[in-house]
Amino acid sequence: MTTPTVPASADDTSSAQRSGIDWLFAISVIMIAVALTRVIYYTPFEAVQGPAQKIFYLHLPAALCAFTAFGVVALAGIGYLWLGDLRLDRAAESSAEVGVVFTTVVLVTGPIWARPVWGTWWTWDARLTLTLFLWFIFVGYIVLRGAIEDRALRARYSAVLGILGSLLIPFIHLSVYLFRTLHPRPIVIKPSAPSLPPEMLTTLIISFVAFFLFYLALVRQRYRLANERDLLELEEGR
């Protein structure tokens, strides 16, 4: 088991602390329950949008997590190409998969809100389109990972795609933005965020914290899985 010649490309530590309750996960789930309870029972309706507005307590935090996840993928990619540390690749892998989940939440909750408020399920708004492409790039990233057997090659290719994807985002935003401003739609009520009443703001902050903890918990779980898989591959390779 402990042949010193084998490069330690997976962490074989902390298997003891893996058993038992994942406290971060538990706390984040409880936080989400608290946030949702507050959203439903203790936060007033928005005057114009009515109950539909409440989806924003889910939508905004999910969007924040999705963009964070993407940032982590890109930064971990740069780090991997620079340092060649597989831990960074596992972090990117975990963050990408969790990112897809959050991006999907954003893309599902957005239209549910847009239908009553904007009057349409979908509109090619700049931010909306950007999120859609974020999702496409994430999915492409995961498909790419699944298509490569060699561990080091998989890490390098994903890093390259993650970095190029982050370069692509501003271009998509800019081109879609120009596209929209040159062809203005009749009426699109922009969800400008004025000064929120304190109850709403508190609920939003609680949601943000809850979702972010949930993101961290999921990434941590996914990272452990990636770690175990690498360990297994290493054992089988011996």
Next chain:
Amino acid sequence: MAPSTLSAALLIARKDLAIEFRTRTAFFSALVFALLGIVIFFFAWDPTAVSSLDLAPGVLWGIFTFSGLLGLQRSFSLEQSDRAIDSLLGAPISRESIYLGKAIANLVFVAAVQLIAIPAVQLFYGVSLLDHAALLGLIALMAAIGLVAVGTLFSAMAVNTKLAEMLLPVLSLPFFVPIVIPAAQATARLLSGRPASESVGWLKLLLAFDIVFVVACMLAFPYTIEE
């Protein structure tokens, strides 16, 4: 750039183009694909509801994107037979020159398809594309550079995966969006006789894309080679 990098790149481009010129399989399939696409798109719309003037730019750029993919797929799978890529990597030339050579060959390929597809769109859709040949040529070239820069890199990656050619569109198409939107928009403005100054914003966007992605893909290319 060292002159040796460029001359090595040109040598590789010449080799690829010579193979293509002698077999012509990829070029003809891409060309037939483009022509078929132009015809099918025409019947996919009601010509009494949508004027061909509105349709032509979208068709043109949709077709270029997909026929470009056909050529790009071939770029590195060509080197897989007899593991020719190993000799290429063993040659005393820089990785960047391999990328650049492949990209130049692909650029010629895409430009050749465009050169035939543009008159074809003019013929089938009855729009006066060739009246704006100079500006349209500039748009086409700038778009082709961006397309090829990204596509060549992903082609090098795709051949080393289990999915091979299937993966190329999944990876490339999101990257083609900021190329197709400006190119189609600028073409539409040309066709409707708007002043060229209206397209300057779009051309700037294309130029920025080209610069960023040619540099980024050239830097990333050495990492995509299976040693």
